[in-house]
Amino acid sequence: MKIDEILQLSKAEIEQLLEDRLEELHNLRIQHATHQLDNPLSIRTIKKDIAKIKTVLREYELGTREAR
Numbered sequence: 001m002k003i004d005e006i007l008q009l010s011k012a013e014i015e016q017l018l019e020d021r022l023e024e025l026h027n028l029r030i031q032h033a034t035h036q037l038d039n040p041l042s043i044r045t046i047k048k049d050i051a052k053i054k055t056v057l058r059e060y061e062l063g064t065r066e067a068r
Contacts, residue, residue: 001049018053
């Protein structure tokens with residue numbers, strides 16, 4: 001997911017997206033621990049998405065970016 005895609009969402013949608021990504025990361029970690037994960041790189045991708053989402057939310061909090 002790119003920053004531009006995140007910025008097109010409203011603040012509430014971004015917060016919901018963060019919750020979904022955190023849940024997805026949790027599920028991927030469980031699959032990895034039980035050796036059922038097909039693509040281990042998906043964990044890295046989800047973690048990067050979470051970081052991007054948290055960055056945008058922090059920018060809204062600091063007022064450097066206006067919320068929709």
